[in-house]
Amino acid sequence: MNQPRRDVFQAIADPTRREIINLLSGKSMNLNAVVEKFEMSRPAVAKHIRILTECGLVVVKTQGREKHIKADLKKLKQVSDWTEKYSRFWTEKLDALGDFLDQEDNQS
Structure with a gap:
């Protein structure tokens, strides 16, 4: 069975995975420590971590019997x-709208 191709956008679409990234952004943790932070089963957390690993957002290293993430x-x-591309696009559009509205006010 082929694995679905995942990308970063799919990974961060899930709030649990975003929280895992946030949790790990400052430090490496073992799998048990990550599981303890969530009110879900170990297999469920492991599945989220597997998806994050497939997308390259986390790295899992085995040290002895422990997995460190x-x-x-x-x-x-x-x-x-x-997001920067769209931020620039909307900033330009909103600036143009503001200029237009300013011109309308000045003509009144």
Whole structure:
């Protein structure tokens, strides 16, 4: 069975995965410590972590019998670049609307 292709946008669409990224953004944690922060089963948290790993947002390293998870936020630049493009677009449109409304007020 083929795995669905996942991307960063799908990964961050889920609030639990965003919280996991937030939790790991400052430090590496073992899987048990991450699971303790959520009111869901260990397999459910592990599934979220697997999706984040597939998208390159977290890295899992096995040390002995423990799995340590760390955020790798470089991939979030895709999201930042995408939102920046639309931010510039809407800023330009809203600035143009403001200029138009100012002209209308001055002509009244």
